[in-house]
Amino acid sequence: MTARADPLLDALSGLPPGALRLGADVGAGHARDMSMTPGVLLRPGSTAEVALMLAACNDLRRPVVVQGGRTGLAGGASPREGEVALSLERMRDLTEADPLTSTIIAEAGVTLQRVQEAASAGGLRLAIDIGSRGSATIGGVIACNAGGIRVISHGMMRQHVLGLEAVLADGTILSRLGTLVKDNTGTDLKHLFIGTEGTLGVVTRAVLALSPEPADLAMAYCALGRLVDARGVLQSLQARFGRRLSAFEFIEARVHAAACAFGAVSPVPEGQGPTP
Numbered sequence: 001m002t003a004r005a006d007p008l009l010d011a012l013s014g015l016p017p018g019a020l021r022l023g024a025d026v027g028a029g030h031a032r033d034m035s036m037t038p039g040v041l042l043r044p045g046s047t048a049e050v051a052l053m054l055a056a057c058n059d060l061r062r063p064v065v066v067q068g069g070r071t072g073l074a075g076g077a078s079p080r081e082g083e084v085a086l087s088l089e090r091m092r093d094l095t096e097a098d099p100l101t102s103t104i105i106a107e108a109g110v111t112l113q114r115v116q117e118a119a120s121a122g123g124l125r126l127a128i129d130i131g132s133r134g135s136a137t138i139g140g141v142i143a144c145n146a147g148g149i150r151v152i153s154h155g156m157m158r159q160h161v162l163g164l165e166a167v168l169a170d171g172t173i174l175s176r177l178g179t180l181v182k183d184n185t186g187t188d189l190k191h192l193f194i195g196t197e198g199t200l201g202v203v204t205r206a207v208l209a210l211s212p213e214p215a216d217l218a219m220a221y222c223a224l225g226r227l228v229d230a231r232g233v234l235q236s237l238q239a240r241f242g243r244r245l246s247a248f249e250f251i252e253a254r255v256h257a258a259a260c261a262f263g264a265v266s267p268v269p270e271g272q273g274p275t276p
């Protein structure tokens with residue numbers, strides 16, 4: 001179908017500039033690995049525009065793939081033949097951290113790192129951290145229910161979402177942006193959108209729970225001879241520190257070597273390298 005003959009473009013003709021890209025203007029970055037560059041890229045700037053776009057796609061039975069930072073490793077953001085891509089890259093509003101409720105409200109396209117930095121500026125932190133923090137978006141992290149290096153003490157992303165706004169495939173907006181930890185006013189629908197990778201709706205905004213920055217942090221870097229020893233180290237640290245052990249990560253020898261070559265970490269002394 002040529003762009004001109006596409007009825008979706010007629011349905012969305014009232015969109016503001018920048019909200020829609022076609023053909024070569026889409027950019028190869030919106031493809032992933034072996035997937036194809038989508039012919040139509042929708043770039044909503046607001047929840048209302050997400051609703052308008054999804055309703056139009058739904059009416060025309062056009063399949064949609066939702067894209068955040070496109071760092072996911074399972075291919076969920078990779079467009080397939082005939083799919084329209086809907087990227088949250090223009091939805092980047094972020095409030096300041098609220099010290100009274102220990103929360104922050106982020107639109108779906110805000111990167112995890114920006115939220116971490118905003119929380120830190122308020123003396124608080126979002127206790128989720130993953131290597132893709134600089135590109136992964138709040139919408140994507142919620143959609144994947146990401147874990148990361150602090151998962152053993154702080155749980156997965158689900159534990160940090162207090163309120164959520166999402167748009168269903170027909171354009172219906174569901175909004176429950178409460179900031180309360182204790183909220184048992186009816187069915188908590190937000191859980192339908194956490195970890196379901198956009199299959200049940202598009203996450204547009206979230207209220208995230210923050211916690212105080214720890215007063216002090218200590219890091220131990222252990223070089224082990226065998227993988228099985230990592231479990232023993234973890235168990236003894238947990239026995240000693242309980243929930244104060246905030247993060248734990250195992251690094252394979254080849255990954256460690258690559259990080260050293262890149263200059264990101266220091267090599268361990270000769271003969272004491274990590275598990276092959």
Ligand SMILES: Cc1cc2nc3c(=O)[nH]c(=O)nc-3n(C[C@H](O)[C@H](O)[C@H](O)COP(=O)(O)OP(=O)(O)OC[C@H]3O[C@@H](n4cnc5c(N)ncnc54)[C@H](O)[C@@H]3O)c2cc1C
Binds near residue numbers: 139140203
């Ligand atoms: C270096 C690196 C380290 C990582 N480390 C970890 C880790 O330690 N733990 C861990 O759990 N994961 C890890 N990940 C994967 C991690 O889950 C993703 O990076 C991140 O959660 C995806 O966010 P994204 O914005 O890039 O989403 P995308 O990759 O764009 O999308 C991921 C999925 O979510 C859907 N989606 C995106 N945005 C929305 C939205 N607004 N509404 C609904 N659906 C949406 C997409 O359709 C797709 O199915 C890592 C990835 C990398 C590259």
